[in-house]
Amino acid sequence: MNRQTRGYCYLAAAMALVGSTVVASKIIGAGLPPFTATALRFAIALPCFALLMWACRARLPKLGRRDWLLLAAQAIAGSVGYTTLLIAGLQRASAVDGGIILGTLPLVTAAIAILLLGERPNKATLGAIAGAGFGVWLMTRHTAGAGGSSSLIGNALILGAVVCEGLFILLNKRLRVPVPPLALSAIMSGFGFVFSALACLTESPWTHSVSRDALMAVAYYAVVPTVGGFLLWYAGAARVKGSEAALFTALAPVTAVGLAAGLLDEPLAPAQLAGMACVLGAVVLLGWPARKGRREFRSR
Helix, strand or coil: CCCCHHHHHHHHHHHHHHHHHHHHHHHHHHHCHHHHHHHHHHHHHHHHHHHHHHHHCCCCCCCHHHHHHHHHHHHHHHHHHHHHHHHHHCCCCCHHHHHHHHHHHHHHHHHHHHHCCCCCCCCHHHHHHHHHHHHHHHHHHHHHHHCHHHHHHHHHHHHHHHHHHHHHHHHHHCCCCCCCCCCCCHHHHHHHHHHHHHHHHHHHHHHCCCHHHHHHHHHHHHHHHHHHHHHHHHHHCCCCCCCHHHHHHHHHHHHHHHHHHHHCCCCCCCHHHHHHHHHHHHHHHHEEEEEEEEHHHHCC
């Protein structure tokens, strides 16, 4: 197996683990309150990242007050907001719907950049956003008939989680001093633990009975997708082009839907399959201008 092929395998495995977080969050939501589960996740992940930093002799960069505030905002949005909204949403909606909505992340990020940062979209970007929106609309039609208002609220919460992750990505681009990926993960875990631990006091976690399955799912989420997914993704990204690595993000929703149907025995309705096709097609369309530009550049 050559270097590039090994990179593809690492990236595919990383995105499969990301997809599995939807099923894990579904199990967690059945046995733990969202903020409590999030605090436990980061309480487990933080020592793992600290150990990795020690083993790699990595150091935290020197940052100014503005960058530390941006990192705190990133943690509130991408670490705490994403995890808690995903768990809360999956308490009300199906994991299949959650997996499909997860696939809208590249489109949601592009839409946020247009609305909040004033970026000028091209026709392909607008078409991709419209296609993903149509896919989500197809799912909401199915949801309205199958799960009622509770599922609609759940889908809205999951979409909110995706928006939080989009904000995380865009805030990271505003840092004046670049933070290496391993250090960024450790910082996010530290901030995420502090913020979610404070927020979980509102849930009075000591009054809840905790299921064994939920605790195992939290441990899995913290160690395998969070830490293991990080190692696999950056090992793969180091072996392939950035544009190629980005395409593998489309595997996350496919894996999530497949695991939801296989492990949780959730049915796949035609509207859900059509919605997933629209979302995946939109992601491909979003990446098309970049691929076209690279071909034109190589031809010159």
